[in-house]
Amino acid sequence: MANFEEDQRDKKLLHGDHEMVYNPNSVSIVCVKGFSQIGYALVPMIARGAMFGPEQSVIIHMLNIEPKAEPLNGVKMEMIDAAFPLLKGVVATTDVVEACTGVNIAVMVGGFPRKEGMERKDVMSKNVSIYKAQASALEKHAAPDCKVLVVANPTNTNALILKEFAPSFPEKNITCLTRLDHNRALGQISERLNVYVNDVKNVIIWGNHSSTQYPDVNHATVNTCDGPKPVRELIKDDKWLNTDFIKTVQQRGAAIIKARKLSSALSAASSACDHVRDWVVGTPKGTWVSMGVYSDGSYGIPAGLIYSFPVTCENGDWSIVQGLKIDEFSREKMDATAKELVEEKSLAYSCLN
Template sequence: MVAYCVVATTDVAEACKGVNIAVMVGGFPRKEGMERKDVMSKNVSIYKAQASALEQHAASDCKVLVVANPANTNALILKEFAPSIPEKNITCLTRLDHNRALGQISERLNVHVSDVKNVIIWGNHSSTQYPDVNHATINTNTAQKPVKELVADDNWLKTEFISTVQQRGAAIIKARKVSSALSAASAACDHIHDWVLGTPKGSWVSMGVYSDGSYGIQPSLIYSFPVTCEKGDWNIVQGLKIDEFSREKMDKTAEELIEEKTLAKSCLN
């Protein structure tokens, strides 16, 4: 029998002691009347402290998932102040957006969500993210068929589908007055599960990871890519054809991340 112990603490050092997986859900949300720099300044302070605690107390192989927004840039701040944690061990959550994209396609085609595979969320976990179905497929009784072929409506795929996924979080807050905490928790579990245990053969998922320059994205950004996972490691899916529409969307969200990175650095001074 395995005994588990839950420690509830406000001591960041105690919370990080010996951890192998850290899911960072704390952050300062933007409030009415606040400027982006105000929010970034508070999150820089929070993630600088969290990173220092992980640096000093976490296990050497600690895997980190940042959930709190701005998730990509919070992860980048954490990486800056926890230099001993390998860059491949610091990620941010875009699986929530990935799952939402799967849901939109399954609803449109009236298929089970598990039959939809290989959608992609490129870029930032923000309203500039790019949900991409150019390489997505549907499992049918006889074969895998392209989502684009089955939807047969490029206008919907390039407009309503994208905007619905991009704005889903805001729509939930507007309707419920609170964020989609349960959906985010489920997505975080999906992210960690696949990272640790691996993705099914022939499938990929979306994760915010440290860019190595793949697909022309500036290195040193935490950017969402399609990845496969195996034996606790992730690798960016390579060789996907990128059309002009996708290129523009991917670059736009990268530009926002560069702006956020610059803003975060200015808050450190």
């Protein structure tokens, strides 16, 4: 199966701020739970080039549970009917081994949702079971350098569970999605200042993909005709930035569910494409993005958590941005979301036993 990073060569093209690399071979991607809201939004985006650019062919593997086999096959039929020029193959299966065999990228959309009357431990126990089976299949059958993005909630801790059951996977190859929160923060700043969202740079999401996350603008800038300007200097409203802005980003998912009676599938799918594209291709010079990655103790965050940090990406690898000044307000917020992740980790490990 084609290895995206090792086979990069030949033709280069521009894709927004990114320099995309043409690969004459196909990249294989598994989208777990391809019939879900997010999966249904994600697979056509991948097939149209949103994840790897307009000249990278792809083979998409979609996995779901046996009762969803027929609708999953319906999605496969639609993918074929859409005649995407980049789509070189579609696999729709309920067999986790078939789904994971040879894949270069795995986007883990499936998880057990919390239902009325369920305790957190009940949900965690269900997800431990799900991710145990999928982790084992990926470890045994995916390409050796397979990159994994966990989307399903609780995304940080699900990623931690996956690593527990795929011990040979490099820590750097398992991440979780906080790019959705990052993009939400960019959108809020863009709307507040009435500027193009592409002109807003370097917001940070610290911590958990939950209501304890900390959207931080202390290092963010906006490109103006006079050069980059700090977000705080342009907005001139610290009270809003320290209260309503943070709450809006933290609670955006719930607000969307309330408005459309469904989860934010479209924006989550788009953010997943952004996450993988930057990871594989690299972040533009001078720009960082937010990714849930293994903590190495940076910024005083306990090592061994999957925690959202500002990262830069190059040559298919990510690195935590170092040396950022952390004020007292930020320190408190960062520690609070780390505490929640420590509690989730403890709960997940109790389910392992």
